[in-house]
Structure formats: structure tokens, C-alpha cells
Amino acid sequence: MGDRIVEGRMTAAHEGGVVVFLIGMRVNSFAAVSSWWPVAKAMGPMLAELRRDPDSGLLGCKTLRGGMREFYIVQYWESEEKLLAYASAPDRHHRPAWAAFNRRLREGRGKVGFWHETYVVPAGRHESIYMNMPAYGLAEATGVVPVGRRGDRAADRLRAS
Template identity: 70%
Template sequence: MGNAVIPGRHTAATEGDVTLFVIGMRINDFRAVRSWWPVFSAMPKMLKELSRDPDSGLLHHQLLFGPPRVIYVAQYWESSEKLLAYASAPDRLHRPAWAAFNRRLKAGKGKVGFWHETYLVPAGRHESVYINMPEFGLGRAGGGVVPIGRRGERAADRLRAG
């Protein structure tokens, strides 16, 4: 569906396990471009690498902006195993980017912040609702959306239906 608005109320068609990886940075000092620009510019390259490889396990990613000076990416993965395999693969972009970031982190003295969180959500323990939205988040990553009534009208119903 892409960016076309889907009228009405829908929920993600996803029925299996979900691995959600959220990774972000906070620019603590805008003037310290040498500290934060490499962090900012490394992520699109890694996402492009992952998107070109259908076996990577990355299902979808979404760039988001949070509190002041925070930029982050929500990534939906087939499994935590594929996420961890990418993170540790010596022949992929992540390892050298991580090593370079750690070197800059020490030299930058707090001018850029970094964080990530990983959520392993078993089947039936995730719920979503999209109203007058294009496919988004889990609905885009997990095989599209279905009318909300198929999985229950209330969030509690959809969580039990999984």
C-alpha cells in the first residue's frame, strides 16, 4: 500500500513474534558537528545495506523524531537472532561504525548521546490500531493491516486474540 491512507480503523495483520529494535542519538552540543555527524550519517548506510538484503531479517524501519535534539529509528526484525547476527557480522557496516563511534565517544566528552532498546514480543502479546493512516510501524512491517474487527474491537480483545 505504501503511503496511501487506508480509511477507517485497522490493526496489524502480524500474528507471530515481533522483535522491535529502537536506536537513537541525542545531539547534546550542535556546535560539535564532528562528534554527532558521523553517528547521524552512519545509520542510513546501514539501513540501505540491510534493505538490499532480503535475508538480513530487517522487515521495516521508520525514522522518528523525539524530544528536542533526539533522532531515532524503530526497526522491526524477523527475529532477535537476525538482529544480533547483523550487529556482530565482521563483513557488514555495523561493526566498523560501532568501533568508530566508540572512539569518537571518548574524544567527544558527552557532545552526543546514544541509546538503543530491544524488545522481544511473543506472538499474541502485541496490539495495534491505525485510524485513517497508511500502513505504518508494525502494520507495515508485519504483512499489512486488517480491519480491526477481525482481531477484536478493543485492545484487550486483540491481545487475547493473538
């Protein structure tokens, strides 16, 4: 949907469960480019691989920056099973990237930090609102609908799924 403003009060069209996966890195030493640059560039091929495969389970993602040192990606997944299947698949980009990252982390002695968090959100336990915004977040990943279709209040939308 790009940057096209969707006027009015909207919500994400998604009504089922969703997995929210946050993954990020922190540059602890900008001078240690050999420690953090390979970590930063490893994510691109993984996301490209997932986007090419509509059955992968990745609904959408957004790359964000937190301050000068932190970079992270918010990912929306169809299910916990599909996320874990991708992470452990021997023929996909993640496994070799993870192994290389672990080696680099040990060798770098704290020059780059890494984190991830996974939230499994059952159907009916998420809601969203976007006012005069381009499609964003879960709505960008799954579609946008007028708020009234899922309930005018947050409490209504939480029960609507």
C-alpha cells in the same frame, strides 16, 4: 504503502512474535559537528544494507525526531537471533560503524549521546490499531488488515496471535 489513507479501523497483519529495537542519538553540542554528524550518517548505509537483504530479519523501520536534539529509529525485526546476528557480523556495516562510534564517543567527551533498547515481544503479546491512517509502524512493516479479522477489542487482538 506511502501516504495513502486506509479508511476505517485497521490493525497490523502480523500475528507472530516480533522484536522492537529502538536506537537513537542526542546532539549534546550542535557546535561539535565532527562528533555527531558521523554518528547520524552511519545509520543510512546500515539500513540500506538491511533493506537490500530480505533474509536480514528487518521487517521495517521508521525514523523519528524528538525535539531539537534527539533522533531515533524504531525498527521491527523477525527475531532476536537475526538482530543479534546482524549486530555481530564481521562483514556487515554495523561492526565497523560501532567501533568508529565508540572511538568518537570517547574523543567527543559528551558532545553526542547514544542509546538503544530492545524488546522481544512473543506472539500474542502485541496489538495495534490505526484509524484513518496510512499504514504505520508495525502495520507498515508487515501489512494492514481490518480490525475485525484479529478482534474488535485490544484484549481480543492480544489473544488472537
